[in-house]
Amino acid sequence: MKVYRTARTAMTALRRNPMRALLTTLGIVIGVGAVIAMMEIGTGSSAAIQKTIATMGANVLLILPGTAASGGVSFGSGSVTTLTPQDGEAILRDSPAMRNVAPIVRARTQVVYGNRNWVPQQMIGTTPEFLDIRDWTGLTEGDAFTERDVLNANKVCLIGRTLARELFQGESPIGREIRVKNISFRVVGVLSAKGANMMGSDQDDILLTPWTTLKYRVTGSTLSNPNQSAASSTSSSVNTLNKLYPGSAPELYPKQSETQAANTPLPVRFANIDQLLAAARSPEEIPAAIQQITEILRERHRIRTGEPDDFTIRDMTEMTNTLTSTTRLMTNLLLCVAMISLVVGGVGIMNIMLVSVTERTREIGLRMAVGARARDILRQFLVEAVVLCLVGGAAGILLGHGGSRLVELLLRWPVATSLPAIAAAVLVSASVGIVFGFYPAWKASRLDPIDALRYE
């Protein structure tokens, strides 16, 4: 009731000079408008970036073999310098921050179907976990290959939408045989469309097979398995894998006894893979995951303290963070400018309120004469300033919101309405009113009624 009456008095006082009130609030209108527009455009673009990154697989870590280990560097006895699928298994087993790990073998060759051919941008040998790690949920058609296909190096594959379109042109690819380096693969599924990634390359131009198949049947040259003939045969087992995965093939040779094994230390050779793709449980756990992976791999690769790692961990969030922090930086920068204009608006309000107090000295004297206490006068002028700022803030919110909509419409920038920004704008404009209105109001309340009444 008291507040209502004070607010009414303030409104009446402001209505007495509407043009001045309008000009006074202009600074606040522009300041708040700028803040709102910046916030909406800023949150819009960071949301868009986050969405782009999510399609590339959030929480993803890429583990690459060290440069010193790649190429024709000979491996010293007892040291394993490149990544193996066992590394991946160990990471998944020993690192609590990891959700999933998949080995990756890459190739780039021609794919032929009938009289059509295509070289997919990515030909990846992996395990079914790959799809989970990349958040590649759902297939358009068919089913993913299975763990069993990996064990047996079955000649099956999943193809992306682009590849399907290029090779099959409308036909259903399921069950068809495509040829890669004269080896025929049965298409078991078509991946859902994922679109271009952030760098603009088409993520749907892809072929996925079990990594064993790609490694031992297609890119046989890098095979570390001495029994190469077995790999090129059509048999469903690969010699190296018998140790790695409990194979279904019968033992060809009698098993070594413990003593025999100790006496003839065969150099343990593992199948090298090109990369490990790993997913952390959450983006927050990525730093922990990186540390755990580093520890596990250093131990497995027997790297002494002080020696450099023989692998590299590439962090997608690094890129994510760079991009989001860049946009955030820009937004914050613009926000600072907008805040400065708010402060300038506040100074404008203070200026006009001071003029107003001087101009209305007689009114203040009169109000005091008829019984207004100092605090009544203080409150009246403070409320006037706050009302001015809130009205300006409301107009600014409309202006800023309209501005960002316009930007969305004309420039096609992504924007997002930000309720916290609006709440903050209301709060900030009210506090600007209080902060910058206080001095003039205090000055008014300190006037002596007699002097004020006599003021010319």
Next chain:
Amino acid sequence: MELIELHNICKTYHLGDIAVPVLKGVSLKIARGEMVALMGASGSGKSTLMNILGCLDRPTSGEYWLDGRDVSTLSADERAQVRNHSFGFVFQNFNLLPRTSALENVAMPLSYTAGHLSERQARKQARKVLEQVGLSDRLDHEPSQLSGGQQQRVAIARALVNNPPLIFADEPTGNLDSRTSAEVLEMFQQLNGRDSITIIIVTHDALVARHARRVIHIHDGLIVEGAYAGGIEAAPRPADPASPAAELGGIG
């Protein structure tokens, strides 16, 4: 008990190091229902005394008893309260809020009372006192749309809106021509006669002072006792047909 009792009131202004004594020991009593004219030469300290009486200012020394209560030692906020409840002020230059309707001007003091009135009641009260001063057809007029006399009547209505027992008027006719001056003074007499509001008018115009029942002369910061304007006060009121108060009494 007297409404106002001053005991040896002194007021000294300080201009730098120089002390300017304006009131040098004023003692006086004003009873409830009196209509008093405060007269004196320019610079004699009439307005200064008036400000002290109106609780706008505090005396340098001396006692001021208002209705049995010592108000010379009250704090600024307490004095504001006293002004709001007990006094109405009418000024030479009207002091109305510009670009504000007569009704709003009159209702303004009510927003500083303890808030026992709702907005509607306040407007009703303002309308009532405006009717009382004969301006019921000018409620929505702004000061610039009113004549000087009408403006002063709005100011009188504003002084009346809180039903104060006491009204101070500092040169209320100073800016008015003789005809409107008479109107305003008649209004004061009416208020004094009918509603028995105590009225204190500051003036240096003997014609204005003639409307009062008692005249207090102030000379050089001191009350000159026993001086009356035009001898009107010497005669008992009802017996004097020349007295405007008597005329009014006849009307009322």
